[in-house]
Amino acid sequence: MSSCSGNCSSCSSASGCKDKDPHLKQNEYSDIKKIYAVVSGKGGVGKSSVTAMLASATQAMGKQTAILDADVTGPSIPKMFGIDGMAQADAAGMIPSVSKTGVRVMSVNLLLPEKDAPVVWRGPVISGVIQQFFTDVAWGDVDYMFVDMPPGTGDVPLTVFQNLKVDGIIVVTTPQDLVGLIVSKAIKMAEMMNIPVIGLVENFSYFECPDCGKKHSIFGESKTDEIAAKFGLPVLAKLPIDPKTASLADKGAIELSDMDKVVPVVKALV
Numbered sequence: 001m002s003s004c005s006g007n008c009s010s011c012s013s014a015s016g017c018k019d020k021d022p023h024l025k026q027n028e029y030s031d032i033k034k035i036y037a038v039v040s041g042k043g044g045v046g047k048s049s050v051t052a053m054l055a056s057a058t059q060a061m062g063k064q065t066a067i068l069d070a071d072v073t074g075p076s077i078p079k080m081f082g083i084d085g086m087a088q089a090d091a092a093g094m095i096p097s098v099s100k101t102g103v104r105v106m107s108v109n110l111l112l113p114e115k116d117a118p119v120v121w122r123g124p125v126i127s128g129v130i131q132q133f134f135t136d137v138a139w140g141d142v143d144y145m146f147v148d149m150p151p152g153t154g155d156v157p158l159t160v161f162q163n164l165k166v167d168g169i170i171v172v173t174t175p176q177d178l179v180g181l182i183v184s185k186a187i188k189m190a191e192m193m194n195i196p197v198i199g200l201v202e203n204f205s206y207f208e209c210p211d212c213g214k215k216h217s218i219f220g221e222s223k224t225d226e227i228a229a230k231f232g233l234p235v236l237a238k239l240p241i242d243p244k245t246a247s248l249a250d251k252g253a254i255e256l257s258d259m260d261k262v263v264p265v266v267k268a269l270v
Contacts, residue, residue: 022162022163023163023164023165024131024134024135024163024164025135026134026135026139027092027093027135027136027137027138029092029093029138029139029140030137030138030139030140030142031139031140031141031142032066032139032142032145033142033143033144034143034144034145034167034269035144035145035147035164035165035166035167036054036144036145036146036147036166036167036168036169036170036198036269037070037146037147037149037157037160037161037164037166037168037169037170037195038050038051038054038146038147038148038149038169038170038172039149039157039169039170039171039172039186039190040149040151040171040172040173040183040186041151041152041153041171041173041179041181041182041183041184041185041186042151042152042179042182043074043150043151044151045151045172045173045174045179045203045204046172046174046203046204046239047148047149047151047172047203048071048076048077048080048148049080049203049245049246049249049254050170050172050201050203050239050262051067051077051146051148052067052077052080052081052148052249052254053245053254053257053259053262054146054170054262054265054266054269055067055103055144055146056099056101056103056254056255056257056259057259057262057263057265057266058143058144058146058266058269058270059101059102059103059255060101060259061266061270063143063144063270064102064104064140064141064142064143064144065103065104065142065143065144065145065146066096066103066104066105066106066139066142066144066145066146067103067104067105067106067107067145067146067147067148068106068130068133068134068145068146068147068148069105069106069107069108069109069133069148070130070133070147070148070149070150070156070159070160071148071149071150071156072108072119072121072126072129072130072150072156073118073119073121073126073150074150075107075108075109075119077105077107077109077148078097078105078107078109078110079109079249079250079252080249080252080254081099081100081103081105081252081254081255082099082100082251082252082253083097083098083099083105083110083252084115085097085110086110086111086113087106087110087111090138092138093136093137093138094106094132094133094136094137094138095137095138096137096138096139097110099255100255101255103255104139104140104142106133106137106139108129123154123155124155126155126156126159127155127156127158127159130156130159130160130163131159131163134163134164144269144270147160147164147166153185153186153189157189161189161190161193161195162193166195167196168195168196168197168198168269169186169190169195169196169197169198170198170199170200170201170236170265171183171186171187171197171199171200171201172200172201172203173200173201173202173203173224173227174202174203174204174205174219175202175204175205175217175219175220175221175222175223175224176219176220176223177220177223179223180223180226180227183200183227184227184230184231187231187233197231197233198236198268198269199228199233199234199235199236199265199268200224200227200228200233200234200235200236201235201236201237201238201239201262201265202222202224202235202237202238202239203239204218204219204239204240204241205217205222205224205238205239205240205241206218206238206240206241207240207241208240215240218241222238224238234268236264236265236268237261237262237264237265238261239261239262240261242257242258244257244258245257245258
């Protein structure tokens with residue numbers, strides 16, 4: 001067999017075909033070297049902010065980065081980067097929008113004429129859009145693509161893990177004990193799909209008083225180290241509650257936030 005479409009149902013070869021590759025092929029206008037998915041077991045943990053900061057920090061280190069916003073029903077990446085207007089297209093396909101520092105972004109919010117319009121689509125449609133974001137977007141040369149995933153272990157994670165050649169995932173969590181079980185589900189899903197787990201990032205880990213410098217555990221005692229040890233994974237970073245970062249994200253200037261805390265995460269990837 002000289003080539004494989006990845007569609008086993010239409011293949012006449014034996015089930016043991018060694019040429020079979022289930023992953024989507026990049027188009028001729030894309031050369032994406034590494035793909036990392038940023039996941040969480042539940043919503044509200046600041047996963048999109050972590051994704052934006054990782055891409056910005058990697059870009060600042062001289063690597064061309066991109067973000068595929070797979071959170072189709074709750075996209076927030078364009079706003080964090082101050083990207084407005086509709087995405088453009090030419091003969092090569094859809095063209096990703098570009099942030100002030102050069103991060104390439106594709107999101108469903110860049111295709112909607114009204115940014116506050118709800119995306120009321122069923123799972124198969126959402127899965128198809130994510131596949132098109134990969135195959136029909138002329139990404140160009142990209143060293144690191146970050147996929148901002150929706151929370152949970154449903155249709156979208158399945159689509160990404162089955163169709164994109166993901167090099168690893170970063171799991172974002174918060175200190176609460178409640179999150180432990182849900183994080184475990186996300187890690188176990190990645191293991192089932194044979195996707196390496198790079199490590200954990202604890203967001204909202206603490207608040208540092210600007211007056212006295214004392215750190216306060218707003219969400220209680222952290223359980224992240226315990227969860228990481230259970231699965232033999234490293235805790236790559238513990239990020240504080242930072243009102244300045246939140247304000248910059250609201251203003252579309254996430255790239256101006258302090259990236260020092262996420263540098264250890266980037267180093268684990270590059």
